[in-house]
Amino acid sequence: MKTTGDQQLLKRINRSVLLRLMRAESGLSRADLSRKSGLTKSTVSALVRELVAEKWMAEAHAPVAVEGMGRPSTPLQLDAETRVLMGVEIAVECLRVVCVTLTGVVVSHAQVPLVSNLAARACQQTAQVVFEQCQQLAAKKLLLSGVGVCLPGAINEEAGMVRFAPNLGWREVPFLSMISTAFIDIGVPQVPIHLQNDADAAALSEYEFSTYEGEDPLIFVSCDVGVGAGIILNDRLFVGAIGMAGEIGHTILQIDGPLCSCGRLGCAETFIGSRALKTAKNTDLAGKYLGVLIQNLDVMFNPRTIVLGGQSCVNNPEVIDKAIATLTNYSKLADMPLTTVRAARYGLLAAAVGSAALVWHRFLRPMPVGKSAPLQQMVKNAVAAAAEVETKETAKVVPSLKPQAAEYVVPIKPVKRRGSPAKIQEH
Numbered sequence: 050m051k052t053t054g055d056q057q058l059l060k061r062i063n064r065s066v067l068l069r070l071m072r073a074e075s076g077l078s079r080a081d082l083s084r085k086s087g088l089t090k091s092t093v094s095a096l097v098r099e100l101v102a103e104k105w106m107a108e109a110h111a112p113v114a115v116e117g118m119g120r121p122s123t124p125l126q127l128d129a130e131t132r133v134l135m136g137v138e139i140a141v142e143c144l145r146v147v148c149v150t151l152t153g154v155v156v157s158h159a160q161v162p163l164v165s166n167l168a169a170r171a172c173q174q175t176a177q178v179v180f181e182q183c184q185q186l187a188a189k190k191l192l193l194s195g196v197g198v199c200l201p202g203a204i205n206e207e208a209g210m211v212r213f214a215p216n217l218g219w220r221e222v223p224f225l226s227m228i229s230t231a232f233i234d235i236g237v238p239q240v241p242i243h244l245q246n247d248a249d250a251a252a253l254s255e256y257e258f259s260t261y262e263g264e265d266p267l268i269f270v271s272c273d274v275g276v277g278a279g280i281i282l283n284d285r286l287f288v289g290a291i292g293m294a295g296e297i298g299h300t301i302l303q304i305d306g307p308l309c310s311c312g313r314l315g316c317a318e319t320f321i322g323s324r325a326l327k328t329a330k331n332t333d334l335a336g337k338y339l340g341v342l343i344q345n346l347d348v349m350f351n352p353r354t355i356v357l358g359g360q361s362c363v364n365n366p367e368v369i370d371k372a373i374a375t376l377t378n379y380s381k382l383a384d385m386p387l388t389t390v391r392a393a394r395y396g397l398l399a400a401a402v403g404s405a406a407l408v409w410h411r412f413l414r415p416m417p418v419g420k421s422a423p424l425q426q427m428v429k430n431a432v433a434a435a436a437e438v439e440t441k442e443t444a445k446v447v448p449s450l451k452p453q454a455a456e457y458v459v460p461i462k463p464v465k466r467r468g469s470p471a472k473i474q475e476h
């Protein structure tokens with residue numbers, strides 16, 4: 050049977066639905082997956098067979114007896130022992146690389162000083178470190194599923210471009226094509242490669258591997274040399290119209306304050322950036338400014354959780370305490386409920402782990418970045434294609450596509466993450 054592009058998309062969507070159900074609740078059987086997804090048992094069986102063969106999913110060892118005369122069911126789980134996601138953070142002063150399992154367990158990591166902030170040299174160095182990690186993975190018989198790269202700058206993810214990275218001195222750098230070439234030249238396996246801003250990636254480290262459910266909206270505030278925020282909104286990374294959302298380091302916290310690297314006066318970065326903290330007499334004031342910053346974010350987004358990370362926070366935990374105290378005070382004054390604020394789970398590895406999470410994030414949402422309207426059309430096309438195939442009685446591969454495709458958002462509901470992909474529905 051000829052498989053059209055639309056059918057391929059639909060199949061990827063159905064596969065991602067099963068993986069997301071599995072991630073939310075390990076140990077589900079094929080029958081459970083069928084019931085929760087709405088896909089037919091035969092479709093689920095076919096997809097699970099593929100996912101197990103490809104090592105995305107694994108069967109738990111002991112079958113579980115079911116009530117009545119039915120056959121024992123076999124619990125399934127994400128394969129957390131074979132596939133690995135790799136994440137790279139190109140920071141201003143260093144390069145971090147991590148490998149994590151599909152469940153977010155760090156299996157290896159490396160950190161080296163960044164030898165040059167020239168983009169071409171940074172690419173070569175990144176490729177070298179990634180290649181070394183790949184050799185270690187091969188020795189352990191682990192399978193690389195993709196590489197995510199993040200850096201401190203405004204990114205056009207779809208085009209693979211770094212628009213502007215002031216602390217690296219980059220502007221309009223075609224980074225994705227450069228790093229892809231460097232990977233091929235050195236012999237890195239050809240896997241999907243993704244690019245994103247460091248704070249955006251860090252937010253994904255908290256969201257994609259979360260043990261906390263329903264943390265949406267989630268805001269990750271990263272206080273490194275630069276200060277930025279990664280925002281998860283409605284189950285998606287919110288990057289703004291041109292990838293500039295979350296540049297909170299250059300929101301003004303004090304009129305006529307210290308001169309910032311951007312040319313303005315009194316930006317947040319001049320108070321809570323890691324360079325500012327190195328010369329600060331005490332960190333108390335920095336904590337207060339961070340508290341003001343997250344109070345403003347709290348009012349703007351009404352998030353469920355704010356996560357604080359980056360060097361300034363990880364190396365000075367008292368800054369986090371002061372920021373929380375400041376936010377608490379503001380909330381009490383306005384008689385508003387307190388938003389959960391906590392430290393980054395992965396500490397200084399947050400952005401690198403988040404880059405790995407970016408690979409997972411995109412794999413589980415098999416849709417073009419920032420193309421919601423065309424995507425709706427793509428799904429409509431997929432439904433129409435499936436209907437046509439069924440009419441011709443040739444839909445052996447995915448027989449349930451027609452009823453499922455129109456409501457493929459439904460299976461996400463049991464995950465209990467707020468902001469399920471209901472966004473696909475027309476407004």
Ligand SMILES: [Zn+2]
Binds near residue numbers: 299317
């Ligand atoms: Zn500034």
